[in-house]
Each structure stands twice: as C-alpha cells, then as structure tokens.
Amino acid sequence: MLPGEGVSATGWTGFTPCRSPGYFARLVSGADHPAIPTLTFMPTTAISSLTLAPVSATKRPDSLRHLPVHARTAYEQFQAGGDPAALGPVVLAILTDFSPRRSAVPLGDLPGDTQLIADLGFDSLAITEVVFTAEDLFGISITNEEIVRVRTLADLLGFIQVKVADRHMA
Amino acid sequence: MPPLPVITGLGFITSIGHDRATVGRSLRELAHGFERVEFFGNPDLPVKVAGTIKGFEFPTTNWRDWRWPEQFTVDRELLRGLAPHGVYALCALQQALAEAGLEPAELSDGTTGLFCASAGSPFMLGSFLGQMHETRGERGNPMGLVSSIAGTLNFSLAAHYRITGAVCGFVSACASSSHALGYAMDEIRLGRQQRMLVVGAEDMTAESIMAFSSLRALSNNPDPATASRPFDRRRDGFVGTGGAVAVIVEDAALARRRGAHILAELIGWGQAGDGHSVTASHPEGAGLREAMRRTLADASLNATDIGYVNAHATSTVAGDRSESLALHAIFTRQGAKPRVSSTKALTGHGLSLAGVMEAAFCALAIDEGFIPGAAHLEEPDPVCAGLDLPRTTLAEAPGIVLNNSSGFGGSNVCHLLRRPA
Numbered sequence: 001m002l003p004g005e006g007v008s009a010t011g012w013t014g015f016t017p018c019r020s021p022g023y024f025a026r027l028v029s030g031a032d033h034p035a036i037p038t039l040t041f042m043p044t045t046a047i048s049s050l051t052l053a054p055v056s057a058t059k060r061p062d063s064l065r066h067l068p069v070h071a072r073t074a075y076e077q078f079q080a081g082g083d084p085a086a087l088g089p090v091v092l093a094i095l096t097d098f099s100p101r102r103s104a105v106p107l108g109d110l111p112g113d114t115q116l117i118a119d120l121g122f123d124s125l126a127i128t129e130v131v132f133t134a135e136d137l138f139g140i141s142i143t144n145e146e147i148v149r150v151r152t153l154a155d156l157l158g159f160i161q162v163k164v165a166d167r168h169m170a
Numbered sequence: 171m172p173p174l175p176v177i178t179g180l181g182f183i184t185s186i187g188h189d190r191a192t193v194g195r196s197l198r199e200l201a202h203g204f205e206r207v208e209f210f211g212n213p214d215l216p217v218k219v220a221g222t223i224k225g226f227e228f229p230t231t232n233w234r235d236w237r238w239p240e241q242f243t244v245d246r247e248l249l250r251g252l253a254p255h256g257v258y259a260l261c262a263l264q265q266a267l268a269e270a271g272l273e274p275a276e277l278s279d280g281t282t283g284l285f286c287a288s289a290g291s292p293f294m295l296g297s298f299l300g301q302m303h304e305t306r307g308e309r310g311n312p313m314g315l316v317s318s319i320a321g322t323l324n325f326s327l328a329a330h331y332r333i334t335g336a337v338c339g340f341v342s343a344c345a346s347s348s349h350a351l352g353y354a355m356d357e358i359r360l361g362r363q364q365r366m367l368v369v370g371a372e373d374m375t376a377e378s379i380m381a382f383s384s385l386r387a388l389s390n391n392p393d394p395a396t397a398s399r400p401f402d403r404r405r406d407g408f409v410g411t412g413g414a415v416a417v418i419v420e421d422a423a424l425a426r427r428r429g430a431h432i433l434a435e436l437i438g439w440g441q442a443g444d445g446h447s448v449t450a451s452h453p454e455g456a457g458l459r460e461a462m463r464r465t466l467a468d469a470s471l472n473a474t475d476i477g478y479v480n481a482h483a484t485s486t487v488a489g490d491r492s493e494s495l496a497l498h499a500i501f502t503r504q505g506a507k508p509r510v511s512s513t514k515a516l517t518g519h520g521l522s523l524a525g526v527m528e529a530a531f532c533a534l535a536i537d538e539g540f541i542p543g544a545a546h547l548e549e550p551d552p553v554c555a556g557l558d559l560p561r562t563t564l565a566e567a568p569g570i571v572l573n574n575s576s577g578f579g580g581s582n583v584c585h586l587l588r589r590p591a
Contacts, residue, residue: 066234097234100247126250128312136309 063136067093075137087164091134091157098122098130112154124148130156138164171423174437175358175366176590177533178430179270179418181262183371184527185221185411185517188239189265194534198563200545202516204394204409209376217383218392221411221518223374228254231297248330251313253291255371255523256326258414263327263369266416271430274331281364283336285354286323287346287522288370292377294318323371335363341522344482345441345577346370347415348525352439352583354419366419370526374412378521382410385449387486398519399546400483400512401490401554408484411518415527422590432590434533437570438469444580451489451576455496458482458574461582462500465572469586473506476586477569478541480528482576483512484519493574494553502556508572509564510557515545525575525583532571532587539567 064072071093078086092108099107100121107120116122122130127150131142140163150156182188185203186196196203207220225239233249242261244252252260267274276282298314311317316325321339328337336357340349347370354366372378382388389407391397398409425432442464444457451458466473479497483490490512501508513531514520520527535541544559573585 062230062232066232098250100245100250102246121247125312129250132309132312 063133066097078138084161084164087138087161088157090137091160094130094133094137095153095156098126098133100126107153110153112152112157114153115151116153116156117151134160138167140164140167173358173361173364174422174435175355175419176422176425176432177417177434177436177530177587178420178425178432179266179268179272179416180433180530180533181265181267181269181416182413182527182530183223183226183258183262184413184415184520185223185374188225188261190269190534193531194538196516197513197531197534197542198540200516200543200563202394202398202545203411204397204518206392206394209380215380215383216390217380217388219389219394219397219409220374220379221409221413221520223258223411223413226254226257226374228257228293228373228375231294245330248326251316251322251326253288253294253317253322254373254375255288255291255412255414256317256322258412259286259288259323259327259369259371259416260330262371262414262416263331263367266367266418270418270420271428272418277365277367278332278334280334282333282367283338283354283357283363283365284324284328284331284333284367284369285336285338285340285350285357286321286327286369286371287340287350287526288320288323288372289341289343289346289378289522290320290322291318291373291375292381293373293375294322296377323369327367327369331367333367336366342581342583343577343579344484344519344521344524345575345581345583346522346525347527348529348573348575348583348585349441349581351417351419351436351526351529351585352441355436355439355585358419358421364421364424368417368419368526369414370520370523371414372412372521372523374410378412379410382408389485396546398485398515399548400481400485400515401494401544401550401557401559402485402547403549403551405485405487405490405551407486408514409518411520411523413520413523413527415523415530417526417530417533433537434571434587435590436585437588438465438471438586439584440464440466440468441581441583444582446580448579451492452580453488453492453495455492455494455499457580458493458576458582458584459496459499461584462496462572462574465584465586466500471570471586473501473504475570476501476506476508476572477567478509478511478532478535479572479574480532480542481510481512482514482524482574484514485512489576490551491553493576494551494557497557507556507558509541509568510559511542511544513542513545515547516542525573528575529573529585529587532568532573532585535568536571536587536589540565541568
C-alpha cells in the first residue's frame with residue numbers, strides 16, 4: 001500500500017483511542033504492523049458538502065514532483081473540480097515526504113491522534129515545511145500561531161480542510 | 171607535561187578519493203582527480219576542468235534529488251538542513267571517527283569540540299533567495315537559511331553529533347580550515363578541550379567555483395592532465411574543487427590512554443596578515459613569510475629542521491610567485507632546502523577546505539612515510555630556482571612537515587606536524 005492509500009474518505013473524525021506506551025515506536029519500526037487495523041475515516045460533512053474551486057495561486061513546480069502518483073492524481077482531481085476527497089491523500093503524501101523517519105506503516109493507517117512530534121519524530125521546522133507546501137498547493141495561508149496548534153495527524157488534515165473551505169467561502 | 175594535540179583520525183571526500191587508502195594511492199602515484207566539466211550548461215565558458223567529487227550527485231537544490239555512494243549513511247532528518255558540502259562533511263566525519271575508534275555517543279560529554287570551515291553554499295543560498303524574490307518575501311524554505319549560510323557545517327554537525335564542547339565556524343576564505351585546525355590545536359593546548367573535530371568542506375558547484383572566474387583566477391587550460399600545475403612557468407590559474415576532510419585532534423595523553431593510533435603530532439602553528447590587498451597576495455609573500463617564521467618560533471624550530479613543505483601554491487601566476495619568494499626568505503637564505511610540493515596539482519584548490527585537506531595529506535604522508543611529488547611540473551618558474559621540487563613522490567619519511575595556506579585579504583596560516591615520538 002502506498003502512503004495515503006489507507007484514507008478512504010475525506011475526514012479524520014473517526015479516531016481510535018490512544019495506545020499503550022511504546023506503541024508508536026513499535027508501529028514505526030513495524031513490530032506491531034500485522035496487528036494494526038485499517039482505519040476508516042468518516043466523511044466530514046461540513047467539508048464534503050462543498051464544491052471547492054480550483055486553486056489559482058502560483059505553484060512551484062517542485063511541490064508535487066516527488067509525491068507518489070496517487071497523490072499527484074488526487075491533486076489533479078482537486079485542481080480540476082475542487083474535489084475535497086482529494087485533500088487527504090495529498091496531505092498525507094506531503095507528510096510522508098517530509099517525515100524524518102521512514103515509517104513501516106503508511107501514515108494513512110495510523111490513528112488520527114498520532115502526534116507529529118512525539119510519535120513521528122517531526123520537529124517544528126519540518127511541520128512548517130509541510131504547512132508551506134500545503135499553502136502553495138492549496139492556495140491557503142496559515143499563520144505562525146495556527147501552525148503551533150497543529151499537533152496530530154487529524155489536526156493537520158482537518159485544519160487544511162477548514163482553511164481550504166474558508167478560502168472557498170471567501 | 172602540557173597537552174599535545176595529535177591526529178588520530180582522518181576522513182576524505184576528495185577529488186582524488188573517498189577513503190584513506192585511495193587518497194594515499196593517488197598521492198603516491200600522482201593520480202589527479204580532474205575531469206572535463208561544463209558549468210552552467212554553457213559550452214562557451216573558458217573554464218573546462220574541475221576536481222570532481224565522484225559518486226555524489228546534486229542536480230538540484232532539492233535534497234530528494236541528491237545521491238551519494240552507498241557505503242555512506244546520511245540520515246533523512248539531517249539531510250533537510252544540509253548543503254551539498256554538508257553531505258560530503260558527514261561522510262568524511264564518519265570515516266574519521268571510525269579510524270579514531272570513536273562512537274558518536276562519546277562526543278557529547280563536553281570534552282569534545284567542533285571547528286568547521288566552509289564558505290557556505292552559494293548554490294543553496296541562490297535558490298533560497300530566488301524563492302524569496304519570486305514570492306516577494308512571502309515564502310522561504312524553512313531550512314533555507316541553515317543549509318546555505320557560512321556556518322551551515324557547524325550548525326548541522328554540532329546538532330547531529332550532540333556536541334556540547336566548543337563549536338565554531340571559521341571564515342577566512344582559502345585559509346579557513348587552517349584557522350580551524352590552528353585554533354583547535356589551541357583548544358587542546360590550553361586544556362579547554364580534550365578532543366576537537368575539525369572539518370573543512372566546500373560545494374563542488376558552478377556557483378562556488380565559477381565565482382572565481384570573475385576574478386580571472388581560474389585556469390582556462392582544457393587539459394585535465396596539465397590544468398593545475400603549481401610552480402610551472404606555464405601555469406594560468408587554479409582548478410576548483412570541493413569535497414570535505416575531517417580530522418580528529420586529541421590530547422596525546424587521552425589518545426594513548428584509549429590506545430588510539432597517532433598519525434602525527436601537531437607541534438606548532440602561526441598566522442600573519444599581508445596588510446596588502448583584498449584579493450592578491452603580497453608580491454613578495456610578506457605575510458606568508460611572517461606566518462612561517464611565527465610557526466617555526468611556536469615550535470622552537472629552525473628552518474633547517476623542516477623536511478617537507480606542503481605549499482599553498484594554487485597554480486596562479488601571482489600566488490605561486492609570492493609563495494616561492496616567501497619560501498626563499500625562510501629557507502633558502504638560511505641554507506635550508508626542504509622538499510616542496512603542492513598537492514593542489516592533484517586535487518585542485520578546495521578553497522575553505524584546502525588547509526585541513528592538506529594537513530590531512532601531511533599526516534598521511536608522515537604516517538605512511540612518503541613525500542608527495544610536485545605533480546604536473548615540467549618547466550619550473552625561474553623564481554623557484556633553488557627550491558627542491560621533487561617531480562615524483564618520494565618513498566622517504568618527510569620528517570617535520572610545514573603546511574601553508576593563504577586566503578583573501580592576505581590571511582596566511584601555517585601548521586607544523588611530525589611523526590609521534
């Protein structure tokens with residue numbers, strides 16, 4: 001399974017509970033991989049009901065070049081029709097690209113409350129790089145104050161979805 | 171007994187090899203590391219040759235496109251904040267630590283420091299600033315600054331190896347890593363640190379090297395076999411190179427307690443300014459002459475004690491002449507005649523990297539008992555008359571070795587090395 005393919009819908013509203021200490025370390029190392037259930041992410045109604053306009057902002061050609069094919073395809077869908085379902089795979093692919101460690105488990109298979117710093121080893125600059133890439137691709141603007149509130153996988157995806165929706169509403 | 175700095179580990183990413191054995195063989199066989207290159211994709215440029223770093227590829231400023239030889243490990247987390255020369259440096263430092271028998275965990279107790287030298291990365295900085303201009307300041311790669319400015323080496327390596335001792339970067343152009351090594355010696359001699367990691371590195375990119383074409387300092391000779399020929403009458407400029415060299419410097423007492431192999435003792439260093447020009451060396455080599463004199467005094471040695479001089483000589487018309495005159499003033503006039511060669515004939519000029527690279531070559535020569543020959547020298551400049559410039563590598567112990575470096579602004583630095591007692 002490629003990174004991001006575990007996300008089957010557009011939202012991160014269905015979370016599994018936090019696991020035992022060391023769970024994520026084992027998860028990243030692959031020790032617990034066979035036991036991990038595939039998560040199903042429930043649609044976020046507020047987002048999926050919208051039809052989003054394509055991004056018109058200027059994008060650096062480098063932003064997409066290193067993402068896997070499925071993410072680039074999803075992004076093209078988003079660009080063509082503002083399909084909000086395409087956001088999840090793209091954001092997860094960006095996260096995977098900037099991830100400081102290669103995870104044995106696709107990020108899309110992890111619980112939404114997985115901590116970017118504590119569990120996945122991101123530092124604040126890496127999160128900023130993810131956010132900047134998302135800004136470029138989705139034509140949104142995220143402030144420093146907003147960046148520091150992003151702690152989990154779900155925070156990030158939900159936050160970007162809201163931002164994209166806000167941009168559309170504006 | 172006062173602390174004595176000694177060298178216990180070397181690491182090389184150079185145009186003439188990426189490990190000690192290959193570098194040693196290249197120095198013995200006088201095998202150069204030059205290839206034909208085309209900078210900026212422009213076949214009309216007169217500069218055709220460079221000291222390339224084989225097996226490493228940096229086609230863009232995006233680290234995802236970078237490649238390095240499979241024997242080296244570069245952490246993905248670290249890569250994001252590195253310039254190309256940071257990748258070289260990491261690979262060189264891994265080798266040096268392995269040779270010294272040190273684990274990274276042994277470097278974090280505050281007794282180990284890190285001194286680095288590079289000019290930063292014009293390649294990365296140009297891209298970063300281009301992005302900011304393009305977006306009128308609204309976007310910038312968060313790692314753009316630390317991966318590009320002078321100091322990028324010490325930022326990245328100090329954080330990666332958890333160095334809690336002295337950490338500093340040195341910027342004196344082509345004398346930078348010689349300053350780093352000299353001040354590292356002082357850290358040991360003053361008892362401030364027990365061990366110093368000294369790393370010099372430079373990108374091997376058009377942005378780093380072609381800037382010197384604007385100064386008319388680069389060779390336009392298209393033949394890799396003769397483009398770099400220090401002290402030769404037909405020399406026409408230097409050949410650029412990049413890479414990285416790491417040297418582990420320790421207090422001799424600590425090295426002996428650990429059972430580490432000591433390659434060479436660092437017994438003196440000195441420096442002096444030309445007080446003359448921002449780019450050109452003093453026409454009579456006044457600053458370098460004084461730097462050599464101070465270095466000999468630092469070790470309480472006479473000119474006649476020196477067996478080999480690794481000259482700074484870059485193959486420029488003016489620079490080699492200045493150094494020749496300085497060598498005559500220190501040695502010939504005292505009746506001393508050490509062997510003299512410039513290994514830049516093989517490597518090219520590594521800029522900030524040059525000083526520590528050549529100090530490492532000197533340590534290698536001392537440890538293995540040879541004197542690198544003056545490669546590519548066919549018609550010595552008449553100003554060199556009286557200097558002993560061996561045309562081939564000599565299978566003889568070099569004795570006490572003097573290593574010269576000079577940089578912009580007339581900054582001159584020398585080191586003295588000898589075989590451990």
